[in-house]
Amino acid sequence: MGKSTLALLILGSLFLAIGVWLLSSAWSSNSWPIVEGQIESTKVVARFSQVSSTTQRKLDYSIEVRYAYEVDGVIHHGQRYSLGTGHTVEGGFSKKSDAREWLKQSNFRINQPINVYVDPNDVKNTVLYAGILWSTWVPIYISLLFIGMGFFNHRYMQSKAYQSTLQ
Structure with a gap:
């Protein structure tokens, strides 16, 4: 796995953790x-x-x-x-x-x-x-973007490496 792929996946995971925490906090605020x-x-x-x-x-x-x-x-x-x-x-x-x-x-x-x-x-x-608003979901959307980019980057690098073996 390349460094750029790893960086994208780590960044996506970080945003995912923040998003889950924010959603959980917003949901629990209903019972405060x-x-x-x-x-x-x-x-x-x-x-x-x-x-x-x-x-x-x-x-x-x-x-x-x-x-x-x-x-x-x-x-x-x-x-x-x-x-x-x-x-x-x-x-x-x-x-x-x-x-x-x-x-x-x-x-x-x-x-x-x-x-x-x-x-x-x-x-x-x-x-x-209290509760969840559309903006509470933003870190989750950002995390999905970074994780998706990480997977696409990984697939692209794999296909590029495969192409170089054919030449």
């Missing part, structure tokens, strides 16, 4: 206890995202929230929305004004009470949206 929290702040965040070309980037906007919640008399702060999207509550707005308008229409208002899912094994590990 819920405490009442409160929205502390909201913000529209600008970020650059990749377009079809590797040299082109486009500016888009997303929504992030920060919240406080109490567990066993201790106040904690969090900002993760879900396992899969991280801090991003909503994203992909091409205009800042659209993001602000979405935020105005949403339930994410400062001092608004909100349900916070708290990991019983780590009270600092929280989400506002």
Whole structure:
């Protein structure tokens, strides 16, 4: 097995392990206890995202929230929305004004009470949206891509070696 094949398979396996862990965590978040929290702040965040070309980037906007919640008399702060999207509550707005308008229409208002899912094994590990989203699957898709490329690379190298024996 060639070095490039091995590297692709190792990289694919790494993404697979991360993906399985993320899916497992997201699935188990459905059964985490819920405490009442409160929205502390909201913000529209600008970020650059990749377009079809590797040299082109486009500016888009997303929504992030920060919240406080109490567990066993201790106040904690969090900002993760879900396992899969991280801090991003909503994203992909091409205009800042659209993001602000979405935020105005949403339930994410400062001092608004909100349900916070708290990991019983780590009270600092929280989400506002429990469960699996499409983005939770991304590491699995990436792992399949790398593993598939590894197998194709292996087959290609085998056929190349076979062709050289015929000459």
